[in-house]
Amino acid sequence: MLETILGLKDVLIEGTIDTLYMVTVSTLFAYLIGLPLGVLLFTTARGGIHENTTVNRVLGWVVNIGRSIPFIILIVALIPFTRLVIGKAIGATAAIVPLVIGSAPFVARLVEQSLEEVDPGVVEAAKCMGADRFHIIVHVLLGESVPSLIRGFSITAITLIGYSAMAGAVGAGGLGDIAIRYGYHRYQTDVMLFTLVLMIAIVCIIQFIFGFAANRIDKKNRA
Amino acid sequence: MIQIENVTKVFKPGAENEVTALNNVSFTIENGDIFGIIGMSGAGKSTLLRCLSMLEKPTSGRILQDGVDLASLRGKALLKAHRKTGVVFQGYNLLMQKTVRQNIAFPLKLAHAPKEQVAARTDELLQLVGLQDKADVYPAQLSGGQRQRVAIARALATSPEVLLCDEPTSALDSLTTKQMLALLQDINTKLGVTIVIITHEINVVRAICNKVAVIDAAKFAESGRTDEIFDSPKSSITRLLLGTEGGQKHA
Structure with missing residues (x-):
């Protein structure tokens, strides 16, 4: 077994780098879209600081539809769009497009949920201090939910590891691709198991780092 | 000076579960007062504070602060008005x-x-409320x-003319309550801030309020100087509140 793995060393290293690349870049872009969307979902809701039921309902629908589409179908459906943006539809960079679009609605809901944890009394207190909406969003809603947002960020990154493996099936590269090509198509169970161990390790490391950071930053339960 | 003129607040008007939280309430708070607003739970005190x-905006009637109708304020003027009124x-x-310092x-x-x-201002306020050693x-x-105390210091940060306090002592033990009331008294004398205290505790009113308004079931019962009102209460609710002195402690 060791020999096979060592023989595939370069392939495995490349796969790991591809996976980390896809997950990092798509998580960041997913937040670039999902964070403002989540804030908007929260602030336009009934009783929110920007109450607007029409916008809220439309956004809610868009997010729900986005979250309902199976990722593997999204990848295929987005091929023309991906080609338009990246110039090709195959490879790790091309996979980032469906990864971002598939996870941004998920991020929006996670962010919305984090903001819902903020005590509405603190928002009222800020209003009474003369805070405008921008200040309330930045200092109160986002500022008070940083630990929760960090925890959501790690959930997103870990979810995207799973998604990126699926993207591997359509030629995106990465560890998922290796698991399918060697483990599934060539019946090399040892290679498949090894890539699995690598993915588990990545998940554990992400969970550990972000969990530690969130707990370190959170001052709410510190007695 | 704050003039509360025929203020009525109805929640969910027209709905089956319509609630009249305030019904035609009028009284005046003078500058420099420590003004108590007392009533039973659900009498509408908190709505009035809001x-x-x-x-919140009154459904009808108006609240004038130095002659300006609060409900008419928008945008920058509203933000400015907020800074003139501290809320605890x-x-x-x-x-x-x-x-604490950042708050x-x-x-x-x-x-x-x-x-x-x-x-500089934060240090000054930390000293005023006696929390210098808790700044960080x-x-x-x-x-x-x-x-x-942090909440009070924060409410005073922008040097407001009025400090509104919602049940400032209801969650505190008797010794802490005494200290808190002494602090509020101090703020009133030293800084000349008008203080409005919403409470259900008659002892709080008796201890520091020079004037009081009694609210009962969304309606105004009576108001005036605390000693006069408590010596010869005109409304039955005031007598009831005086009679149950030190009684139940429900917010």
Whole structure:
């Protein structure tokens, strides 16, 4: 077994780098879209600081539809769009497009949920201090939910590891691709198991780092 | 001077579960008063405070602060008016992810005060409420009384003319209550801030309020100088409140 793995060393290293690349870049872009969307979902809701039921309902629908589409179908459906943006539809960079679009609605809901944890009394207190909406969003809603947002960020990154493996099936590269090509198509169970161990390790490391950071930053339960 | 004129607040007007929280309430709070607003639970005191702090608008009637109708304020004028009225909430409502110092400095930062001024004013306020040694701890590490002091310091940061306090002592033990009332008295005398206290505790009113308004079931019962009202109560609710002195402690 060791020999096979060592023989595939370069392939495995490349796969790991591809996976980390896809997950990092798509998580960041997913937040670039999902964070403002989540804030908007929260602030336009009934009783929110920007109450607007029409916008809220439309956004809610868009997010729900986005979250309902199976990722593997999204990848295929987005091929023309991906080609338009990246110039090709195959490879790790091309996979980032469906990864971002598939996870941004998920991020929006996670962010919305984090903001819902903020005590509405603190928002009222800020209003009474003369805070405008921008200040309330930045200092109160986002500022008070940083630990929760960090925890959501790690959930997103870990979810995207799973998604990126699926993207591997359509030629995106990465560890998922290796698991399918060697483990599934060539019946090399040892290679498949090894890539699995690598993915588990990545998940554990992400969970550990972000969990530690969130707990370190959170001052709410510190007695 | 705050003039409360025929203020009525109806929640969900027209709906089956319509609630009249305030019904044609009128009285006046003079500058420099320590004004108590007392009533039973659900009498509408908190709704009145929410109208005074511009979190709600009266359904009808108006509240004039120095002649300006609070409900007419928009945009910058509204933000400015907010800074002229400090609010101390029942649940303190502090920013839990920020230190005591950052909490007190927050309203000043919102008002774009220069850095040195923020630091100086924050130190001054920490001293006023006696929390110099707690400047860099987080609210979660403080007792209820200490959190209340942070809330008071924060409410005073922008040098407001009026300080509104919602049940400032209802969650505190008797000794802490005494200290809190002494602090409020001090703020009133030293800084000349008008203080409005919403409470259901007659002892609080008796201890520091020079004037009082009694609210009963959304309606105004009576108001005037505390000693006069308590010596010869005209309304039955005042007599009831005086009779149950030291009784139930429900917010």
